[in-house]
Amino acid sequence: MADWITGSLASGPTVATYRSVSVSSRCAQWATTATGASSTPRRISRTETTARTRCGRARAGTGTCAPVAEAAPVAEIAAIRERRAAFSLSSARRRPAGSSAAGSWAGCGSFSDMAGVPPRRWHTCVLGMFPRPLRVSLTRSGRGGACPGCGYRPVGRPHPWGARTHVRWQAGGRRGRLSPMTTHGRIRTGGLDISARAGFLLGAFATGVSYQPNLLSRATRDQALITGVATATAFEWGTAAHSFLRSTADRLPVGGEPLRNRAVTGAIVDASALAAGIAVCRGASPQEHESTRRALVRLLGTSTLAVAAGGLVADALELRRGARTGRLEAGAVALLAGAAGYLSTRPRKTRAGSFDPDPDEGEGGVEDVHREVSPAKAVTSGIVVTLALVGVARAESVVSGAFARGAAIVLGGSAQDRRTAGRVATFGALAGAGWGAITAVNAMLTKPGGAVEAAHRRPPERAEVTGGPGSAIPWTDQSRESARWLSMALTADEITGVMGEPALQPIRVYASLDSAADAQGRAALLLAEIDRTRALDRAAFALFSPTGSGYINYVASETFEYLTRGNCASAGIQYSVLPSALSLTRVDLATHQTRIVVNGVVQRLLAMAPERRPKFYLFGESLGSQVSEEIFRGQGMTGPTGIGLDAALWIGTPAATEWRRELWGTRSVVDVPDVGPGAAYLPRGIRDWHGLPAAERTRVRYLLLQNGDDPVPKFSSYLLWKRPDWMGRGGARPPGSPRGTRWMPVTTFFMTFLDLQNALSPTPGVFDEGGHDYRREVPQALREVWQLKASDDQMVAVQAALRRRELAWEVKRRWAVTEAVPTPVRAAAQLKLAETVSRWTGRTLDTAALAEIVATDAG
Incomplete structure (x- = not known):
């Protein structure tokens, strides 16, 4: 099979050299020597012999091995492989227990690939008792093309034995056991690289923290979704950010080899990043009304701090790889990270905002529907999410590694340099999938929002209502919400039956989304309906700004009709049929068409004699509040007073409303606000409004009412990167805010988004306060602010x-x-x-x- 040459070394063991098995004469020169107690052959390339990889026979001073240059037949190659595997296995059985694997035997060889494959620098390195070589790409070793295990620098082409996965085994393992690994930036077969492990630990910690409460109670399904988002976000950020830190460490003078040196340099970089993150966080501590730049700087510091902490633990675990208890230790650390995250939330000292008791009323936990997380299901969901995270981590390593290699081929450089970009691309792919899901939901909800229900298919029989006799807007153009509101218009007899006084038939006009092709067309139709019904000849006129779906608060409109004894007119104009959370992109359009209607109404009022003009009111709820408030953006209180607006009630104004921010100014959410500016009042919660002295309440003409635990006034895009003012430290939080909880990037945003979905689950006929439900407060608030007599x-x-x-x-x-x-x-x-x-x-x-x-x- 091969020419065996036996000789004696000074240390006693035999030296064996045998014929090259390369299929190319270019890389055919190599030899093997046996050194160490186990007499295991050590393969050495003779094409690029260095001091470190010189033949053991030459090092012993007994001469050099003479290589054989000619190629061996293919059958002979297979036989040599079998012979070598059997020899390695028998040597492993003879190995003394507890002996060190490091330096026991290592092989270096240069091989060639099939024709047509471009050249690559590669290397096979075997450390420990294992029957086959493990391949390492030297182009990405981070040490000038040297093997991280033995320092060898051969030149050749990819190994022809199988798949292209590059694997190496760390030096210094225990009991000769091999653990398939890669250098940083490449995929591990059967494991995670250091950056993926750092991300995994950060994800485990985020899993525990995700169980802290937010504004409202949540169900088990909600908790599972939050845990999944928190874990995935922490993992993706941890792997991507630590990949950059690991790349920095690999470029240090001793960052590439051997494993212990790489771990040390990685720990140095991680510790430096940890210290820098702490310094940034202390220098840019949270402040109310802080700039976005300051918030982003602090986010960079806290995120770097978290990633570096996870990286330090991952570096320590990397040194234990290959140990008999290595995997057990890694699993235990992951569980401890999750437990530490949960305990850091202080579960017995935290509570949701809806459970924040009112000091005056002595009650808390007021919600339309109270939800609970099942402990058993919560633990199960946590375990499932953790296991899913392991799968995602491995898949992410595969995908980002493939992207990195492709980017290296297209853009040049090494795949290691492109690994961070690969992970960013993976994160972008996940974000794109999320956006696709939102688009699908958007399409699914559009049809139900535009369909008229069976109970409202009959058009109105009264001319005072849009869709009735003489209306320019046919009933077939109505959406679900517009048909509801118009069908539910009160009659004069119903008003008389409740109020005990004579009443008129109230007017209701509405321009639905399908009534015209654009905003100008809908506004023109609504103004035409106002003229047709002679709405401005009534004693009071109110423009109701609907929510995203087109819903108008019927409690408000019916209260208005009752308290005016029907001598009123109500109008609305639709801009979407989707829920408010999916209609945020239509706010500008809605504001534009509302401004057209308001301008048309004001123009008509100015043309009337002052004594004949009706009272002019505005009402908005949720996204409708933002729409009707933003027509005054940049004008402060001169906006509503300038158009002669007598009063307005806005409930649940979204946090993104700029006009409200203008009125709030630099006030602190910790302090109870005073009335102002002008006749406006912006309470932090219902209890502020209830606690306002009677003399002050009579001054209020523009009330921006909100529940303390309503997520709509608190949900904003800045929750992604900035701690909100309502989550201040300690007790410095407004009423209705969660107690004892901490802000988490992305996760708090998603928690509040789910609170939006749970904020309004009313029981028909039962008026409760809490979340986004204002039915109990609206009638009395209208009576006082609009000064309606009853x-x-x-x-x-x-x-x-x-x-x-x-x-x-x-x-x-x-x-x-x-x-x-x-x-x-x-x-x-x-x-x-x-x-x-x-x-x-x-x-x-x-x-x-x-x-x-x-x-x-x-x-």
């Missing part, structure tokens, strides 16, 4: 009528749905509806009782 007894009657009508209309809508199902299952559907309504009302109702409710005129 006795206390009349207000009691109005409150009861509002609840009764809400329940009746919801039952009517759902009953119409059951009527549309096939006859065999209709009875079961109606029975289920009866159970649902019984739960709402707290009393047992059957289908006959529901039919009686539906038969009554709910509108």
Whole structure:
């Protein structure tokens, strides 16, 4: 099979040299020598012999090995491989227990690849008792092309034995065990590189922290989503950022070889980054009303600090790789990181904002629906997310490594230099997938938002309502929410029955999204409806700005009609059929068309005699508040007073509203605000409004009301990179804010986004306060701010009528749905509806009782 030459070394073991097995004469010169206690062959290239890799026979002073240059047949190559594997295995069995693997035997060889493959610098290195060589790419070793294990620098082409995955084994392992690894920047087979491990530890810590509460209670499903986002974000940032730190360490004088030196240089860089992060955080501590630049600088410091801390632990674990308890230690550290994250939230001292008790009323936890996280399910979801993270980490290493190699081929340089870019690209791909999901949801929700429900398909019979006789906007152009609002218009008899006084038929006009192709067309149609119905001849006129879906608060509009005894007109204009969270991109369009309507109304009012002009009011809820407030952007209080606006009520104004920020100025969220500027009042929560002295309340004409735990006024894009003022340190937080919680980049943003989804889950006929529900507060607030006259007894009657009508209309809508199902299952559907309504009302109702409710005129 091969020519064996045996000789004696000074140390006693034999030296064996045998024929080259290369398939190319270019890389055919090599020899093997046996050194060490185990007499295991050590393969040495003779084409580029260095002092470190010189033949052991030559080092012993007994001469040099004479290589054989001619190529061996293919069959002979296979036989040599089998012979070498058997020899290595037998040597491993003879190895004394506890002997060191480092230096026991190492092989260096240059091989050639198949024809047509471009040349690469590569190397095979075997350290320890293992039956096959492990391949290392020397172009990316970070040490001038030298092997990280033995320092050899051969020149050749990729190894022809199999896949292109490059693997090396660390020096200094225990008991001759091999652990498949790569140098930094390449994929590990069966493991994670240092940067991926740092990201994994950071993700484990974020998993524990994600269980802290936010504004509202959450269900187990919500918690699982939050944990997944927190873990994925921390992992992606940790791997990408630490990849940059690891690249820096690899460029230090001793950063490439051997493993212990690489770990030390990595620890030095990580420790330096940790110290720098601490210094930045102390120098740019959070402040109210701070600039975006300061917030981003602090975010860079805190993020670098976290990544460096994870990197230090990962460096320590890297030194334990290959140890018998190495994997167990790594798993234990990951579990400890998750536990540390959870304990850092101080679970017994934190509470959601909805559980912040009112000192005056002595109550807390007021929500439409209270949700709880099942401990068992929470633990299960945490374990599932952690296991999923392991899979994501391995997949990320594969994807980012492939991208890095492709970028190195296209752009030049080494793949190691492109690894950070590869991880950024991976993160971008995930973000793109998320955006695609949002687009799909957007398309899915558009159709239901534009469809008219069965209970509202009959057009109005009164000319005072859009869609009725003489209307320029046909009923077929109405959306779901516009049809609801118009169908539910009160009649004069209903108002008289509640108020005990004569009443007029109130006017309701609405320009739906499909009524015209653009904002100018919709505004023109609405102004035409105002003229047709002679809306400005009534005693009061209110422009209601709808939410993203087109919803107008019927509690507000019905209260307005009750307290004016029907001598009023209400108008609305739609800009979207999607929920507010998915309609944020249409705010500018909505503001533009609202400004057109307001200008048209003001122009008509100025043309009227002062004594004939009606009271002019504005109302907005949620995104509708932002739309109608932004028409005054940059004008301060001169905006509403300049157009002759008598009063306005805005509830749940979004945090992105610039006009509200102008009015708030530099005040602190910690202090109870005073009335001002002008007749405006901006309470931090309902308790501020309730606690305002009566003399001050009478001054308020423009009220921007909000619940302390409402996520709408608190949700903003800056939650991604900046700690909000309502999450200040210690007790320096406004009412309704979560207590004891900490801000987390991206995760707090997503927590608050989920709170948006849970902020409004009303029970029909039951008015509660909390989240984004203002039904209990709106009637009295309208009475006071708009100065609508009503006795206390009349207000009691109005409150009861509002609840009764809400329940009746919801039952009517759902009953119409059951009527549309096939006859065999209709009875079961109606029975289920009866159970649902019984739960709402707290009393047992059957289908006959529901039919009686539906038969009554709910509108």
